[in-house]
Amino acid sequence: MADAPNDLKLTKQVLVQKDKAALDLLSVARVAGTEQVFAGGNTGKIYHVDLAAPEPTPTHWDAHISFVSGLVATSKCLISSGSDHQLVWWDRETHQPIRKVEQPKWIRGLALAPDGGTLASVCDDMVCRLWETETGKPVREFRGHEGLTPFLLVSKLYTCCFSRDGKYLATADQSGHALVWEVATGKQVAAIHAPFFYTHDTNGHTYGGIRTVAFSPDGNLLALGGNLAGDTSNISGSKSMIQVYDWQKGLQTHDFRIGGNFFYERVCFHHAGKWLLGAGGAGSEQKLVFFDLEKNAMLRETKSPILVFDMAMNEASDVLYTVGPLGDQRHLGRGSIVQWKIVNV
Amino acid sequence: MSRPFIQRGLEEHLLNRRAFLGESGKAFAAGLGGLALLKSPVMADVLQRKQKRVIVIFLNGGASQFETWDPKPGRPTGGPFISIPTSVPGYRISELMPRMSTRIHKYTAVIRSLDTKNGDHVSTLEGGKPTTGVLKYPGLGAMVAHELAAPDSQLPHSVVFSNYLGQSYYESAGFLGSRWDPIDIKPGTGAAVPPFTIPQSVLRMAPEGLTLPGGLTDYDHKDRGELRDLLNREFVAGRGRDGALASLNSSYSRVRGLMGNAKLFDIEREPQKIRDLYGPTPFGKQALVARRLIEAGVPYVRVNRGWWDTHGQNFESHNEMVPELDYVMSVLLDDLQERALLEHTLVVTFSEMGRTPHININQGRDHFPRTSATLSGCGIKPGVIYGQTNEDGTDIVEGRVSLQQFFATIFNAVGIDHKKENVSPTDGRPVPLTDFGTEPVKAVLA
Known part of the structure; x- marks a missing residue:
């Protein structure tokens, strides 16, 4: 295969705060065409760093009461979501809020439409909402995910993404259900049940879930990431899992139960669909794992110096930005932003 | 003294x-x-x-005080959840507990400063007493039952659900004798239910063996019991006082009594609307059985919800389990109140420990020997928020409560003198219910 990720070089690593206080970075956004990177922390702060600078110096501001769970950068502003129920539009230069919208529960994540005109948010009330990025005006709601898991406990709507052409939106929940919606009409056009993502252990926990989704560039495939149902997943995670579906036919095309014992927190495709990348981490396992869908095989895996809770990639799929805590299971994490060069040959 | x-x-x-x-x-x-x-x-x-009863809602594994009764939103240790106001002015709890937030002034005192000393999965239910040594200390259930049970009652003295796999936290009666051991309702291990590959718990809401074996009628069973009694009496005659024989006879009698009370464990006998109220989860069903047992006069029932040992994914687990706790606890308290049982019934909610202020890199919280607990109903001054932790929840700054004080408070709330002494049969030494010099938390007592 051409454009295989034959090498992966760590080019920059930035600790976003000097002191050793615990900090996890949970979300990342990059301003298109630049190396301006924003990262959201579990302290409610948003961190900014220009990785093009010779000595990148992070700055930060207080943005949310609690976890900054999602970030997107439009051409004009930065939009963040929090577990404090807030969706906030920020002036990127002044770090002042432009607009705040309150949601009923924890907002788990955001996705920016390819044209930048709309934004999708997913909330633990199991509703995905579409917003105008310019005005903050609500456009549409996508309702269809069950509020309870099969074990009758509250479920969560973890993730969403747009197709490359902006026509479709995918959402996925804790119970292993992914739904595909037609953005223009709000109509649900496909439902995938991927039950192996739904974890129930012998102690009565029912978590797990599909933590990340991504459309292939041609829009035909939908990749789902998380981990396999297991027994000790509340301690160290059970087997990492990515499944890929031809969502229009309702057929599973790939099932990768490799990588380690952690959640895949983010999956993304090469811009031309040459490979699929999954990233995550738990305990001492923290990895970037590339897959070749044509060969149905893992291409390479690279140990990351940090757990990866989110990642962003440039337009050419040759620079990657990952965020998460630096550390291991015995120590407190130190929030870090890592820049990688992907050598596609 | x-x-x-x-x-x-x-x-x-x-x-x-x-x-x-x-x-x-x-x-x-x-x-x-x-x-x-x-x-x-x-x-x-x-x-x-x-007439007093005790229900313990035990959160085994160690529930997080941050995600329940002592939230610290906006602090580095606070986690993702925000806090909400309660019916007690100035007191806020986790957003995951909206139902209890409106009921605290009516039912509940909160202790935010319980110091369990030990941050491990040892049984807090023995009040922090040593579990090794010659003297076997009784658990909370046995002590409560010993004081509150009617001696001739055919009802169980105490019933404990350990309805999740993992550590079951059995409460032995210790030196009080096996007659005061709780009836332990344990789960079984079933087959894996596809697509899961792990065995699932077989949840039970009643002790095993409550029904007679096939072919044995109730009349036959009674008849055999009478014959056994006759033989026992003849056997005992001339042998003086034999504690073991007396205990054995008492056990047969209790089993017979328990079989006669099998209906108490059968929630199908409740109206559908009541079953709906408690909900479909095993935890909710346990709470309904607990209410039925208490209503019938069982002095002590412990329901369990586990497993809160969230070294990883702490927030996902609490996001799932705390709303269930909030729901079941509030429904139980409302139901007890409506049946005029709450004034006679103390409902205690606690864990063997709390969870660390620091959030580890697996989004988990580890073991921490400081936690929060609640006392609702009988003998309690509702709306009292006792004790305080510092702004990051890393330590107790006011009103530290030891496990022994906590137990003394439970005893006093149901009219038991916590200084009462029982005599150890092994060496005749008097053993007080709580350590010498222990005082209850008077501020939470009515």
Whole structure:
């Protein structure tokens, strides 16, 4: 295969705060065409760093009461979501809020439409909402995910993404259900049940879930990431899992139960669909794992110096930005932003 | 110092047996003699105490105080959840508990400063007493049952659900004797249910063996019991006092009594609307069984919800389990209140420990020997928020409560003198219910 990720070089690593206080970075956004990177922390702060600078110096501001769970950068502003129920539009230069919208529960994540005109948010009330990025005006709601898991406990709507052409939106929940919606009409056009993502252990926990989704560039495939149902997943995670579906036919095309014992927190495709990348981490396992869908095989895996809770990639799929805590299971994490060069040959 | 308590306990015991709690006692109490005795302050106290019950909602594995009763939103240790106001001015709890937030002023005192000393999965249910050594200390359930149970009752003295796999936190009766051991309702291990590959718990809501084997009628069973009693009496004759034989006979009698009370464990006998109210989860069903048992006169029932040992994914687990706790706890308290049972029933909610302020890199919280607990209903001053932790929840800054104090508070709330001494049969030493010098948390007592 051409454009295989034959090498992966760590080019920059930035600790976003000097002191050793615990900090996890949970979300990342990059301003298109630049190396301006924003990262959201579990302290409610948003961190900014220009990785093009010779000595990148992070700055930060207080943005949310609690976890900054999602970030997107439009051409004009930065939009963040929090577990404090807030969706906030920020002036990127002044770090002042432009607009705040309150949601009923924890907002788990955001996705920016390819044209930048709309934004999708997913909330633990199991509703995905579409917003105008310019005005903050609500456009549409996508309702269809069950509020309870099969074990009758509250479920969560973890993730969403747009197709490359902006026509479709995918959402996925804790119970292993992914739904595909037609953005223009709000109509649900496909439902995938991927039950192996739904974890129930012998102690009565029912978590797990599909933590990340991504459309292939041609829009035909939908990749789902998380981990396999297991027994000790509340301690160290059970087997990492990515499944890929031809969502229009309702057929599973790939099932990768490799990588380690952690959640895949983010999956993304090469811009031309040459490979699929999954990233995550738990305990001492923290990895970037590339897959070749044509060969149905893992291409390479690279140990990351940090757990990866989110990642962003440039337009050419040759620079990657990952965020998460630096550390291991015995120590407190130190929030870090890592820049990688992907050598596609 | 201790002698008066022994004497008082003996006096109560004799009066109980003779006057009130057996079938003959009921007749006696209904007569003139009973009325006369009721004028006795000691007897009034005993009668009042015997009506008291305790339900423990035990959150095994160690629930997080940050995600329940002592949130620290906006602090580095706070986690993702915000806090919400409660019906007690100035006091906020986790957003995951909206139902309890409106009920605290009516039912509940919160202790935010419970110091469990030990941050491990040892059984807090023994009050932090050593689990090794010659003297085997009784658990909370046995101590409560020993004080509150009617001695001649055919009901179980205490019932404990350990309805999740993992550590079951059995409460032994220790030196009080096996007669005071709880009836432990354990889960079984079933087959994996596809697509899951792990065995699933077989949840039980009643002890095993409550029904007679096929072919054995109730009449036959009673008949065999009478024959056994006759043989036992002849066997015991001339052998003086034999505690083991007496205990064995008592056990047979209790089993027979338990079989007669099988319906108490059968929630199908509840109206559908009540079953719907408690909800479909095993935890909700346990709570409904607990209410039925309490209503029938069982002095101590412990329901369990586990597993809160969230070294990883702490927030996902609490996001799932705390709303269930909030729901089941509030439904149980409302139901007890509506049935006029709450004034006689103390509902205690706690864990063996709390969870660390620091969030580890697996989004987990580890073991921490400081936590929060609640006391609702009988003997409690509702709306009291006792104790305080610092702004990051890393330590207690006001009103530290030891496990022994916590137990003393439980005892006092249901009219048990926490200084009462029981005598260890192994060496005859008097053992107080709580350590010498322990005082209850008077601020939370009505």
